[in-house]
Amino acid sequence: MAQPRTLYEKIWDAHVVSSRDDGTAILFIDRHLVHEVTSPQAFEGLRAAGRTVRRPDLTLAVPDHNLPTTPRKDANGNRLPIADPESAQQLAALEANAPAFGIRYIGATDREQGIVHVVGPEQGFSLPGTTIVCGDSHTACHGGLGALAFGIGTSEVEHVLATQTLQLKRSKTMEVRVDGTIGPGVTAKDIVLHITGVLGAAGGTGYVIEYTGDAIRALSIEGRLTVSNMAIEHGARAGLIAADDKTFDWIKGRPYAPKGADWDAAVAWWRSLATDPGAAYDKVVVIDAADIAPSVTWGTSPEDVLPITGVVPDPASFADPSKQEAAAKSLAYMGLTPGTAMTEVEVQNIFIGSCTNSRIEDLRAAAAVLKGRKKAANVKWAIVVPGSGLVKAQAEAEDLDRIFIDAGLEWREPGCSACLGMNPDKVPAGERCASTSNRNFVGRQGPGARTHLVSPAMAAAAAVTGRLTDVREMMT
Amino acid sequence: MTPVHTIHGKAYPFGQKNVDTDIIIPAHWLKTISREGLGRGAFEALRNEPGNLFDSDKYAGSPILIAGDNFGCGSSREHAAWALGDMGIKAVIAPSFSDIFSGNAFKNGLLTVVLPQEAIDRLMEVAKSDPIHVDLENQVVTTPFQDRYTFEIDPFRKHCLMNGLDEIGLTLSSADAISAYEAEVGAEKPWLIPASA
Numbered sequence: 001m002a003q004p005r006t007l008y009e010k011i012w013d014a015h016v017v018s019s020r021d022d023g024t025a026i027l028f029i030d031r032h033l034v035h036e037v038t039s040p041q042a043f044e045g046l047r048a049a050g051r052t053v054r055r056p057d058l059t060l061a062v063p064d065h066n067l068p069t070t071p072r073k074d075a076n077g078n079r080l081p082i083a084d085p086e087s088a089q090q091l092a093a094l095e096a097n098a099p100a101f102g103i104r105y106i107g108a109t110d111r112e113q114g115i116v117h118v119v120g121p122e123q124g125f126s127l128p129g130t131t132i133v134c135g136d137s138h139t140a141c142h143g144g145l146g147a148l149a150f151g152i153g154t155s156e157v158e159h160v161l162a163t164q165t166l167q168l169k170r171s172k173t174m175e176v177r178v179d180g181t182i183g184p185g186v187t188a189k190d191i192v193l194h195i196t197g198v199l200g201a202a203g204g205t206g207y208v209i210e211y212t213g214d215a216i217r218a219l220s221i222e223g224r225l226t227v228s229n230m231a232i233e234h235g236a237r238a239g240l241i242a243a244d245d246k247t248f249d250w251i252k253g254r255p256y257a258p259k260g261a262d263w264d265a266a267v268a269w270w271r272s273l274a275t276d277p278g279a280a281y282d283k284v285v286v287i288d289a290a291d292i293a294p295s296v297t298w299g300t301s302p303e304d305v306l307p308i309t310g311v312v313p314d315p316a317s318f319a320d321p322s323k324q325e326a327a328a329k330s331l332a333y334m335g336l337t338p339g340t341a342m343t344e345v346e347v348q349n350i351f352i353g354s355c356t357n358s359r360i361e362d363l364r365a366a367a368a369v370l371k372g373r374k375k376a377a378n379v380k381w382a383i384v385v386p387g388s389g390l391v392k393a394q395a396e397a398e399d400l401d402r403i404f405i406d407a408g409l410e411w412r413e414p415g416c417s418a419c420l421g422m423n424p425d426k427v428p429a430g431e432r433c434a435s436t437s438n439r440n441f442v443g444r445q446g447p448g449a450r451t452h453l454v455s456p457a458m459a460a461a462a463a464v465t466g467r468l469t470d471v472r473e474m475m476t
Numbered sequence: 477m478t479p480v481h482t483i484h485g486k487a488y489p490f491g492q493k494n495v496d497t498d499i500i501i502p503a504h505w506l507k508t509i510s511r512e513g514l515g516r517g518a519f520e521a522l523r524n525e526p527g528n529l530f531d532s533d534k535y536a537g538s539p540i541l542i543a544g545d546n547f548g549c550g551s552s553r554e555h556a557a558w559a560l561g562d563m564g565i566k567a568v569i570a571p572s573f574s575d576i577f578s579g580n581a582f583k584n585g586l587l588t589v590v591l592p593q594e595a596i597d598r599l600m601e602v603a604k605s606d607p608i609h610v611d612l613e614n615q616v617v618t619t620p621f622q623d624r625y626t627f628e629i630d631p632f633r634k635h636c637l638m639n640g641l642d643e644i645g646l647t648l649s650s651a652d653a654i655s656a657y658e659a660e661v662g663a664e665k666p667w668l669i670p671a672s673a
Contacts, residue, residue, distance in 0.1 A: 014661075017654055017657040018653045022630070022632055024632055026647060026650055026653070028654070028657055028658075037553075038506075040509035040510075041511050044509070044510070065506075084507075087507060089509060090509060135552060135554075136551075136552055151552035152576070152579075153552055153554035153557070154555075154580075155554060155583035155584065156579065156583070158644065162647075162648065164654065164658075165647060201494050201549055202494070202549065202574075205574060205575060232550075235546065235574065235575075263667075265665070326492075326494065420503045421503045439498070439550060441498040441499070444498050447521070
């Protein structure tokens with residue numbers, strides 16, 4: 001009998017074009033997503049070397065990072081210009097490069113436009129068992145469908161465009177098993193924040209993680225995409241969740257998904273990729289779902305996670321001297337005093353969106369909390385940014401937009417928005433934001449901005465009370 | 477790409493852990509469509525502080541950066557490697573690097589040297605007064621004192637760095653194998669790899 005293999009090893013083996021004695025393989029890339037920030041220099045490199053795109057049919061381009069989330073067309077349906085000249089230049093570069101190299105392109109005013117990691121799965125472009133890359137570290141997201149998906153730099157973008165392959169060495173494997181059932185008010189976001197707190201920001205470095213266990217299995221596909229999305233926040237380049245019937249039902253019928261006999265053959269292959277009984281991981285971490293509370297970050301690394309019932313830690317409480325120093329710096333930046341209850345921390349800004357939490361289920365969870373409520377007076381800026389035009393349309397069909405607007409939140413056009421300081425959506429210096437995004441780094445949401453990472457339901461609860469809040473107290 | 481053999485000179489005794497790529501180059505610098513000129517934005521927030529390490533007379537222009545664990549974590553932006561290169565850094569020495577950053581660094585001829593924390597602590601001391609020497613061929617970091625720290629590096633990466641090789645060109649020399657793979661998998665799973673247009 002063949003040696004039992006993990007999901008990652010099966011996908012890896014199926015994509016090796018050739019390998020060298022030192023273990024480096026040329027790995028075939030099935031799907032390549034391209035956006036405007038990490039691609040201009042790659043296209044420039046191709047031009048300089050006189051190279052073409054090997055498989056434009058396996059490549060999909062969509063702008064997301066730079067786009068303002070304010071209306072993109074005027075009352076007559078004419079496209080509005082982008083005020084920032086550098087953003088406009090970067091978008092224009094993608095708009096020119098995609099057709100010049102024969103790549104499929106979803107444009108800024110197309111109904112299907114959205115964040116690349118929302119668009120790929122939504123279009124059926126991202127599929128189980130495939131290798132998926134994009135010049136963005138949150139590409140791990142697509143692993144929620146059972147794909148081997150990871151972020152790459154611009155030189156690698158150029159390499160994939162030119163060759164449809166990457167030169168890679170196999171990673172170590174880690175199983176992160178979440179046993180049991182999560183409690184009320186606890187979501188996929190809380191699971192992945194908790195995992196990041198347990199593993200640390202570098203805990204997964206060198207590994208590809210497979211998330212397993214009953215609590216992961218019980219998640220919807222949207223929830224699984226949220227978990228895999230943040231694999232990089234604990235250092236893992238990729239995070240996979242094995243595909244199952246839930247995955248297949250979710251993908252079936254999407255525009256680029258296989259059809260007819262191809263569909264049946266694809267499902268049979270996808271089923272065969274599940275980790276074999278007895279396959280060994282290089283490392284196993286077991287987490288009890290009962291230990292996971294609605295979670296919030298207090299510092300400037302995603303590993304700085306606390307249950308919402310916690311208090312701001314004292315830097316002296318950390319064993320590692322370098323962590324003590326980092327914690328003290330974080331608290332100074334965040335303007336927090338040790339011992340303060342997290343629920344006493346006031347927030348002036350709310351951001352519901354990003355590739356982590358902008359899918360329909362996220363918007364439903366936020367709307368469920370906000371229905372019939374109003375945002376607090378001290379919350380100056382609160383925006384809801386759907387992950388794609390299709391998510392936006394679905395939310396509007398369910399009247400979720402009315403709930404947000406009635407509660408005093410702004411309903412925006414799709415894009416990366418306030419997850420990172422590249423477009424007009426920024427958090428002012430010194431102010432706090434309860435944010436459903438993935439990074440609380442120094443300056444991430446704008447210079448001097450203070451980010452607290454939370455789930456959509458927790459962000460909605462914070463909007464109502466004007467402070468970080470245990471959403472469980474608002475559930476009936 | 478310029479071949480890398482030895483790097484000798486002053487080193488920034490930086491030492492910080494979990495230095496993310498937003499610290500190395502903030503997002504508003506990513507709006508460029510060229511690889512050049514990003515050194516001005518490198519460590520922008522830190523360099524806004526008076527008396528910072530990077531602009532001090534003592535260290536400015538150092539070709540070596542000494543950092544803490546998990547250097548280059550966070551975003552995949554290759555701009556981080558370009559920014560360090562543009563500010564004149566040719567090698568970063570740290571106890572560990574994020575996977576994506578070390579790949580990006582390698583592809584731009586920026587050497588990442590992994591050494592244990594004890595070695596980092598010692599090099600941080602030495603860098604305050606003396607130069608540091610990195611020898612890629614012999615895989616060793618030395619100081620004017622008796623310090624000598626050997627490091628591991630992937631043999632293929634070493635070969636590429638020492639010869640300034642272009643990885644795309646190398647892969648394209650396997651174009652026949654890629655075509656064979658596409659034909660074989662495409663015949664079995666046309667939904668995955670359609671026949672090339």
